[in-house]
Amino acid sequence: MEVAKNLTRFKVLNCGRRWGKTTLAVELILMRAFAKKVKIAYIAPTIQQARDIAFAMLKKELQPILKNTNESRLEFKVKTQDGEESLIFLRGWEAIETLRGQAFDFLILDEVASMRSFWIGWQEVLRPTLTDNKGDAMFISTPKGYNHFYDLYNKELTDKEFKSFQFSSYDNPFLPNEEIDSAKATIPKERFEQEYMASFQKTQGLVYKEFDRKTHLYEELPEAEFEKLGGVDFGFRNPAGVLDIMFSKERFYVENEWYKTGRTDAVIADYVKACQFNEVYPDPENAGGVEELKQRNINVREVIKAKGSILTGINKVKEAFMTGRLKINKRCVNLIAEIEMYSYDDEKGDRNENENPVKSNDHLLDALRYVVMMKNVGMDMEAEKAERLLSRLKGQINQTR
Numbered sequence: 001m002e003v004a005k006n007l008t009r010f011k012v013l014n015c016g017r018r019w020g021k022t023t024l025a026v027e028l029i030l031m032r033a034f035a036k037k038v039k040i041a042y043i044a045p046t047i048q049q050a051r052d053i054a055f056a057m058l059k060k061e062l063q064p065i066l067k068n069t070n071e072s073r074l075e076f077k078v079k080t081q082d083g084e085e086s087l088i089f090l091r092g093w094e095a096i097e098t099l100r101g102q103a104f105d106f107l108i109l110d111e112v113a114s115m116r117s118f119w120i121g122w123q124e125v126l127r128p129t130l131t132d133n134k135g136d137a138m139f140i141s142t143p144k145g146y147n148h149f150y151d152l153y154n155k156e157l158t159d160k161e162f163k164s165f166q167f168s169s170y171d172n173p174f175l176p177n178e179e180i181d182s183a184k185a186t187i188p189k190e191r192f193e194q195e196y197m198a199s200f201q202k203t204q205g206l207v208y209k210e211f212d213r214k215t216h217l218y219e220e221l222p223e224a225e226f227e228k229l230g231g232v233d234f235g236f237r238n239p240a241g242v243l244d245i246m247f248s249k250e251r252f253y254v255e256n257e258w259y260k261t262g263r264t265d266a267v268i269a270d271y272v273k274a275c276q277f278n279e280v281y282p283d284p285e286n287a288g289g290v291e292e293l294k295q296r297n298i299n300v301r302e303v304i305k306a307k308g309s310i311l312t313g314i315n316k317v318k319e320a321f322m323t324g325r326l327k328i329n330k331r332c333v334n335l336i337a338e339i340e341m342y343s344y345d346d347e348k349g350d351r352n353e354n355e356n357p358v359k360s361n362d363h364l365l366d367a368l369r370y371v372v373m374m375k376n377v378g379m380d381m382e383a384e385k386a387e388r389l390l391s392r393l394k395g396q397i398n399q400t401r
Contacts, residue, residue, distance in 0.1 A: 002165070003024060003138075003165055004024070004027070004028060004031075006163055008161065008162065008163035009136045009137075009161045009162075010136060010137050010138075010139070010155075010159075010161050010162045010163070011136075011137075011138045011139070011162075011163055011164075011165065012138075012139045012140075012152055012153050012155070012156070012162060012163070012164040012165070013138065013139065013140040013141070013164075013165050013167070014141065014142075014143060014149070014153050014164065014165065014166045014167075014198045015140065015141075015142060015165075015166070015167045015168075015198050016142060016167065016168040016169035016170070016171075016195065016196045016197055016198045017142055017169055017195050017196055018169055018172060018175055019167050019168070019169055019171060019172050019198075020172055020174075021110065021140040021141075022053055022054055022057065022110060022140075023057070024140075025042060025054065025108045025110060025138070025140060026054060026057050026058050026061050027061070028106075028108070028138070029042065029058065029062075029088060029106075029108065030061050030062060030065075032086075032105070032106050033062070033065070033078050033080070033086035033088060034065055034078070034079075034080055034081055034086070035080065035081065036080055036081075036082065036084070036086075037080055037082070037084040037085060037086055038086045038087075038105035038106060039086070039087045039089075039102075039103065039104050039105050039106075040086065040087070040088045040089070040104065040105065040106045040107070040108070041088075041089045041090075041091055041099065041104050041106075041107050041108070041129075042054055042058075042088070042089070042090050042091070042108045042110065043090075043091050043092070043093055043096070043107065043108065043109050043110065043126075044090075044091075044092060044093065044110045044111060045092065045093045045094070045110075045111050045114045045115055046092040046093065046094050047074070047090075047091065047092030047094070047095065048092070049092065049110075049111070050074060050090040050091060050092055050110075051074060051090065053110060054090060054110070055074055055090055058076065058088070058090070059076070062076055062078055062088075065078045065079050065080075066078055067079050067085065073089075074089070074090035074091070075087065075088065075089050075090070076088040093109075093115045093116070093121065096121045096125050096126070097125060097261070097262070099125060099126065099129060100125050100129075101129075102129050103129055103130075103131075103132040103133060103135075104129045104130060104133070104135050105130075105133050105135045105136075106135055106136060106137070106138075107126060107129070107130065107135065107136075107137040107138070108137070108138050108140070109126075109137065109138070109139045109140070110140050110141070111140075111141050111142070112139045112140065112141040112148075112149050112152065113141040113142065113143055113144035113145075113147060113148075113149035114141075114144060115148075116360070116361065117239050117259070117261065117334070118148040118149075118152075118337070119148060119259075119333055119334055119337075120239060120259060120260070120261060120334075139152055142194070142195060142198060143194050143198060143199065143200045143201065144194075144203065144341070145194075145200070145201065145202060145203030145206070145340050145341055145343075146200055146202070146203075146213075146340040147203075147337045147340050147341045147361075148333070148334075148337040150200050150340075151333060151336075151337070153166075153200075166198055167198065168196060168197045168198055169196040169197070169198075170196075170197075180196055183195075183196060184196070190202070202340075203340065203341060203343050205343040205344040205345065206340075206342070206343050207314060207342045207343055207344065207357045208317065208318065208321060208339050208342060210318055210321040210322050211321050211339050211340070213336075215324070216321060216324075216326065216327055216328055217327070217328055217329070217330050217336070218253070218327045218328070218329060218330070219329070219330055221246060221253055221255060221329075222253075224248040224249070225248060226246040226247060226248045226253075227246070227247045227248070227278045227279065228244065228245075228246060228247075228275075228276070228277050228278050229245040229246075229247050229252075229277060229278065229279050229280070229281065229371050229375065230242060230243065230244065230245070230272055230275055230277035230279070230280040230281065230371075231243040231245060231280075231281050231282075231366075231367030231368055231369075231370045231371040232268065232272060232280060232281065232282035232283065232289075232293070232367055232370075233282075233283050233363045233364065233366040233367040233370075234265060234268060234282070234283055234286040234289040235261070235263070235363060236261070236262060236263065236264065237261065237262075238261070238363060239259050239260060239261050239334075239363045240258075240259075240260055240261070240263050240268050240363070241257065241258070241259050241334075241363040241364040241366070241367045242257070242258040242268070242271060242272060242275070242367060243256070243257055243258075243332075243335065243364060243367045243368055243371065244256035244257070244258075244275060244277075245368075245371050247375060250325055251325045251326075251327070252320060252325060252326045252327070252371070252372060252375075253327050253328075253329070254326075254327070254328040254329060254332055254335060254368065255329050256329070256331070256332065257331075257332040257333075257334055257335050257364060258271060259334040259363070259364060265286065265288050265289040265292045266292050268289065268292070269289070269292035269293050269295070269296055269298070270296075272293060272296075272298060273293075273296045273298055277298070277299070278299065279299050279301050280293060280298050280299060280300050280301065281301050281303050281367075281370040281371045281374050281375075282300060282303065282370070283303070283305070283366065283367075283370065284302070284303045284304075284305050285305060301374060302374070303370045303373075303374055304373075304374070309373070310356050310369070311356065312373060313369035313370070313372065313373035314357075314369065316369070316372050316373045316376045317365075317368060317369055317372050317373075319376075320372055320376075326372065332364075334364055335364040335365070335368065337361070338361045338362060338363070338364050338365045339365065341360075341361040342357055342358075342360075342361050342362055342365055343357060343358060344357050344358065345358050
């Protein structure tokens with residue numbers, strides 16, 4: 001009732017497991033669909049999850065006002081109290097582009113913390129669908145590290161159209177407390193706090209544990225002479241990522257990010273050209289994309305991508321975080337989200353130290369790794385040359401003596 005009665009346009013619900021997130025979503029859909037003619041979309045991370053989580057429950061609750069059900073498309077047509085019709089769609093986040101250009105009155109996004117490239121999908125696809133009718137939305141999830149859902153939960157601090165709520169599993173009076181207590185006694189503390197208490201915790205198996213928002217984020221670039229470096233990770237269905245990195249005295253400042261889906265290699269190359277980078281470090285596996293860059297007379301630098309190069313690059317980024325040589329502008333929300341989600345497979349138990357992280361949430365991280373790794377290789381080579389030169393000089397001095 002606390003959530004249902006609140007009139008804020010965008011509601012963010014941070015809830016423990018089995019609190020009743022989907023039950024609330026279904027009840028709100030029923031209320032809104034019956035009150036007047038509306039178009040509603042319920043969106044889960046995948047279409048299968050939308051079917052498993054909400055379809056049967058919705059079908060049952062909508063029965064008194066149901067006019068038509070499309071089982072294959074997961075759509076409902078219901079009658080309103082005025083005799084008109086409301087439409088309800090269930091969709092998967094993995095195909096969010098199919099909603100581009102449509103108009104909705106109400107959106108419910110379930111398990112938001114698991115939605116990849118969230119800010120692109122929300123800002124470029126879903127938010128515009130609410131413009132025509134001044135529609136509203138509800139975002140519901142259990143936390144998953146300090147990722148985009150954490151930033152969404154804190155949007156109420158800077159945007160009056162947002163209101164956030166937090167509830168633990170204990171807040172559901174229909175859950176036996178002894179069951180929750182049993183889970184508390186048998187699983188790691190951090191995991192219990194996240195899954196049952198809806199507390200934001202560091203992701204299990206996190207790759208970049210060294211990263212800390214208080215230490216590594218900045219707002220204003222310091223006064224200095226900089227080289228402007230570009231890191232490029234190509235993509236089309238998966239996001240393409242370009243990072244604008246200012247480099248000075250062995251320090252890296254990630255000043256801007258470009259994070260887009262549906263962009264061809266040629267479009268990406270045009271954007272990189274417009275950035276006027278001094279040097280560009282692209283993914284070498286995309287030969288066509290690299291060639292597009294070269295055709296535009298962009299200063300493309302070699303990136304080593306061989307066995308062990310991912311771990312080498314990760315270690316260089318870790319070292320840069322640990323030594324304070326890598327800072328990220330607060331506006332780079334997608335890169336920050338990837339850093340706070342990039343992890344090893346925590347389900348495997350014993351993990352080989354040479355194992356690569358899960359290939360997910362890493363598009364901008366790849367672009368960052370290319371720059372930091374290769375620039376450090378260059379600095380290491382220069383240091384080695386300097387050391388050899390110094391050694392030779394010492395030898396000449398000793399001979400003179």
